[in-house]
Amino acid sequence: MNLHISKDKSLEPARKPFLKKLLSSRLTFSLVILLIVVVQNIITTPTFFRITITNGLISGYIPDILDEASLLVIVSLGMTLVIAATGGVDISVGSIMAIAASFCGLMLNGPEYRTDVYHSPYFLALLVGLLGGALCGAFNGFLVAGLKLQPMIATLILFTAGRSIAKQITHGQTIYIMNPTFKYLGVQIPGVPVRTTIIVSFVMILIVVLFTKLTSLGLYVQSVGINGASSRLVGLNARVIKFMVFVISGVLAGAAGLVGSSSLGSVNSGELGLNLEMDAILAVALGGNLLSGGKFSIAGTVIGAYTIQAITTTLYAMNVRADQLNVFKALIIIVIIVANSDVFKERIRKLTGKVVRKNVSVGG
Numbered sequence: 001m002n003l004h005i006s007k008d009k010s011l012e013p014a015r016k017p018f019l020k021k022l023l024s025s026r027l028t029f030s031l032v033i034l035l036i037v038v039v040q041n042i043i044t045t046p047t048f049f050r051i052t053i054t055n056g057l058i059s060g061y062i063p064d065i066l067d068e069a070s071l072l073v074i075v076s077l078g079m080t081l082v083i084a085a086t087g088g089v090d091i092s093v094g095s096i097m098a099i100a101a102s103f104c105g106l107m108l109n110g111p112e113y114r115t116d117v118y119h120s121p122y123f124l125a126l127l128v129g130l131l132g133g134a135l136c137g138a139f140n141g142f143l144v145a146g147l148k149l150q151p152m153i154a155t156l157i158l159f160t161a162g163r164s165i166a167k168q169i170t171h172g173q174t175i176y177i178m179n180p181t182f183k184y185l186g187v188q189i190p191g192v193p194v195r196t197t198i199i200v201s202f203v204m205i206l207i208v209v210l211f212t213k214l215t216s217l218g219l220y221v222q223s224v225g226i227n228g229a230s231s232r233l234v235g236l237n238a239r240v241i242k243f244m245v246f247v248i249s250g251v252l253a254g255a256a257g258l259v260g261s262s263s264l265g266s267v268n269s270g271e272l273g274l275n276l277e278m279d280a281i282l283a284v285a286l287g288g289n290l291l292s293g294g295k296f297s298i299a300g301t302v303i304g305a306y307t308i309q310a311i312t313t314t315l316y317a318m319n320v321r322a323d324q325l326n327v328f329k330a331l332i333i334i335v336i337i338v339a340n341s342d343v344f345k346e347r348i349r350k351l352t353g354k355v356v357r358k359n360v361s362v363g364g
Helices: 012-024 026-044 061-068 070-086 093-109 122-146 151-169 180-184 196-214 217-226 228-233 238-264 276-286 298-317 322-339 342-363
Strands: 051-054 057-060 175-177
Touching: 026 276, 026 298, 026 322, 057 061, 061 070, 061 196, 061 298, 070 093, 070 196, 070 217, 070 238, 070 276, 070 298, 093 122, 093 151, 093 175, 093 238, 093 276, 122 151, 122 238, 180 238, 196 217, 196 238, 196 298, 217 228, 217 238, 228 238, 276 298, 276 322, 298 322
Parallel strands: none
Antiparallel strands: 051 057
């Protein structure tokens, strides 16, 4: 009797979808870059994973990276939503940080440039700073959604004039806030061994994730970003969505400005958030998000932001000067552009297809 035993090939097709899913995931590229940076640090810095307690604070390379990347993470969250909804960038976030911090500093110090006595309640000053960021975001949103200007052109106004506005608020002076409670937001809350910047950045990530997942905002942003005309046909108001994402970006930039000024104990409108918008755009791109808009990944953006800070920390450890950092960032941008090009993706698909077919034939 001839028995015909057929192979169960149910597992073979699973290889192909998994491999394709892995290669097409928006997180794969950013995770690979982060892994390369971590491995390089392990080789060059044996104490990379060492964590100690110094002056009541957890310290080490990893806590330092999380701390120093906190402002970038917060700003990048808003940048992700703006890019996803409009296919454009908000280059005014650094200036909005300075404006929000200036409003807060003015409320706390009043007419004095250096004092340890609050002239207004602390939380009221923080709220005014956030409202200042929201107003800046609303201004950008009106230009983009109402007047239909290109996002980069619209935000160029505050990018150019924002720091001058901040200096007018502070009368051109650096405001020094000497009250120790002011540093709670950007340094440490007494008794808590983790820097507050890390806590605030994690809270902001959680809020944005919950807001985009538990409400319809995330779906609406993606729909408008993919095809604004089609989204209107199903009843979505693309203008309102675009306006909202700029307001959210403004609030997040304002929060970053408050945290940044708190960590310094002062408000320097000329330096706070300077050039941070470029790193935020790079973080979004490095996180696998398309700069043309549409689908977005908050997780990818966060990984991208931490990767950028890890690269910066690594370069400083290798004695690379600050004025040389932009060269390395430019190289990263080139890699991202090439990796996201249609020609490169098509070649990767063909190569992947050949590898999968070869594995299947060998397994068969």
